[in-house]
Amino acid sequence: MQISFTLNGRPTTVDVEPATLVAELLREQLNLTGTHIGCDTSQCGACVVHLNGLPVKSCTLLAPALDGATLLTIEGLQGAPGSNQMHPMQEAFREHHGLQCGFCTPGMLMTAVALATEKPNLTEAEVRHGLEGNICRCTGYQNIVISVMAGAAAMNAAKGE
Amino acid sequence: MKPFAYHQPDQIPDAAKLLTSIEDSKLVAGGMTLIPTIKQRLASPVALVDLSKLGSLKGIIDDGASITIGAMTPHAVVAASKLVQTKIPGLAALALMIGDPAVRSRGTIGGSVANNDPAADYPAGVLGLGATIVTSTREIAADKFFLGLFETALEPGEIITAIRFPVPLKAGYSKFKAPASRYALVGVFVAKFADGVRVAVTGAGPGVFRVPPMEAALSENFDPSAIAAIKIDNDGLTSDIHAEADYRAHLVTVMAKRAVDAALS
Ligand SMILES: Cc1cc2nc3c(=O)[nH]c(=O)nc-3n(C[C@H](O)[C@H](O)[C@H](O)COP(=O)(O)OP(=O)(O)OC[C@H]3O[C@@H](n4cnc5c(N)ncnc54)[C@H](O)[C@@H]3O)c2cc1C
Ligand code: FES
Ligand code: FES
Numbered sequence: 001m002q003i004s005f006t007l008n009g010r011p012t013t014v015d016v017e018p019a020t021l022v023a024e025l026l027r028e029q030l031n032l033t034g035t036h037i038g039c040d041t042s043q044c045g046a047c048v049v050h051l052n053g054l055p056v057k058s059c060t061l062l063a064p065a066l067d068g069a070t071l072l073t074i075e076g077l078q079g080a081p082g083s084n085q086m087h088p089m090q091e092a093f094r095e096h097h098g099l100q101c102g103f104c105t106p107g108m109l110m111t112a113v114a115l116a117t118e119k120p121n122l123t124e125a126e127v128r129h130g131l132e133g134n135i136c137r138c139t140g141y142q143n144i145v146i147s148v149m150a151g152a153a154a155m156n157a158a159k160g161e
Numbered sequence: 162m163k164p165f166a167y168h169q170p171d172q173i174p175d176a177a178k179l180l181t182s183i184e185d186s187k188l189v190a191g192g193m194t195l196i197p198t199i200k201q202r203l204a205s206p207v208a209l210v211d212l213s214k215l216g217s218l219k220g221i222i223d224d225g226a227s228i229t230i231g232a233m234t235p236h237a238v239v240a241a242s243k244l245v246q247t248k249i250p251g252l253a254a255l256a257l258m259i260g261d262p263a264v265r266s267r268g269t270i271g272g273s274v275a276n277n278d279p280a281a282d283y284p285a286g287v288l289g290l291g292a293t294i295v296t297s298t299r300e301i302a303a304d305k306f307f308l309g310l311f312e313t314a315l316e317p318g319e320i321i322t323a324i325r326f327p328v329p330l331k332a333g334y335s336k337f338k339a340p341a342s343r344y345a346l347v348g349v350f351v352a353k354f355a356d357g358v359r360v361a362v363t364g365a366g367p368g369v370f371r372v373p374p375m376e377a378a379l380s381e382n383f384d385p386s387a388i389a390a391i392k393i394d395n396d397g398l399t400s401d402i403h404a405e406a407d408y409r410a411h412l413v414t415v416m417a418k419r420a421v422d423a424a425l426s
Contacts (some may be wrong), residue, residue: 048263056267062209139269
């Protein structure tokens with residue numbers, strides 16, 4: 001079947017089998033390999049992308065759900081449009097050592113940005129609750145939580161400017 | 162995944178017809194249970210009938226003495242709904258405890274109730290509040306809907322369109338999460354109405370069930386102390402790698418007390 005959607009701001013049309021997972025479509029057909037597949041069983045969150053602004057696990061999303069929708073992947077995350085800068089959440093992860101091997105990071109960032117967008121003044125407890133679906137095998141989460149709090153504050157500040 | 166055909170009807174009768182006319186077809190709502198099941202080859206439907214284009218299945222309506230939640234309403238929308246937060250805060254709190262943000266973006270109340278997972282949260286809320294399951298053909302009382310392990314009163318081709326919840330005087334939910342899956346090891350929903358209290362338990366056994374002795378005690382005195390000494394029988398409760406039946410029975414009392422506390426706060 002043919003589906004049309006907006007991918008990281010660009011109109012995109014692809015031919016897919018209905019039984020295609022969005023994670024597969026992104027990685028294998030569209031060469032966007034920033035979205036990772038950690039578990040393929042809906043548990044780890046390495047594959048999180050934004051569908052119409054909401055965080056979803058792309059390993060548990062069928063391609064037909066994209067038709068007419070807006071999809072944002074880690075490749076589309078950026079600072080001020082056209083600036084070629086990193087997103088404030090990415091900056092915060094770099095600044096606060098929110099990653100070690102980096103495998104979970106694309107999913108962590110997408111979940112974190114969705115959390116901070118939904119609720120501007122996040123408490124630490126809310127960040128930990130919000131990250132329950134994202135598993136990290138390296139960091140022990142401490143610096144990820146610190147990064148998300150800092151990134152959320154930076155996103156807030158940028159909004160105020 | 163094995164290939165399957167994909168249908169996106171925009172009328173409920175069309176969806177029902179597809180479902181009954183295509184052998185081995187299945188409804189898909191949020192897909193948060195169905196897609197993992199297909200991936201594990203525990204199901205191999207030849208066709209999926211997607212409910213997402215049925216606009217009438219979405220949204221939350223205030224009916225005064227009750228609220229009606231469309232079957233395709235995602236958990237995140239119920240959790241964030243000002244209407245649900247105001248009228249049945251215990252139900253909004255339950256929705257916010259399901260899975261994680263990505264699961265709550267996609268997973269729907271209709272899918273959860275139709276699936277009747279023995280550790281799912283919504284069945285406790287639906288039974289605890291004595292809700293009504295509205296389908297494409299009829300209305301079913303919660304007390305007659307849940308028939309045990311993944312089994313419900315739904316007939317082949319029958320589609321849940323909405324769940325109607327009576328507004329209680331007070332209600333609360335408390336669950337002991339299985340740490341890895343976040344499903345309920347034991348979850349208890351307590352609701353107080355003018356004519357008595359209902360207590361529904363999920364996670365502890367093969368299906369959601371009520372606890373009449375706790376209901377009687379709480380109807381007399383709606384306070385955690387009223388049920389502190391009531392321990393339910395281990396018989397028929399689940400024992401698995403996560404917990405023994407005895408521990409689950411113990412947790413039912415603990416979670417019920419906390420649910421009453423939550424309802425009172
Ligand atoms: C990582 C993870 C964690 C989770 N944690 C929890 C948790 O803590 N608590 C909890 O309760 N759940 C949890 N879930 C399950 C989640 O809530 C699912 O969303 C829900 O059980 C199914 O809803 P769905 O909309 O995704 O249904 P689907 O997966 O699309 O469908 C499930 C079944 O219901 C049928 N169906 C769907 N809609 C209807 C309808 N309207 N009428 C008739 N039949 C229908 C389908 O044919 C299918 O058989 C979790 C899931 C995941 C992946
Ligand atoms: S790869 Fe999707 S949740 Fe792990
Ligand atoms: S940084 Fe390695 S898995 Fe998170």
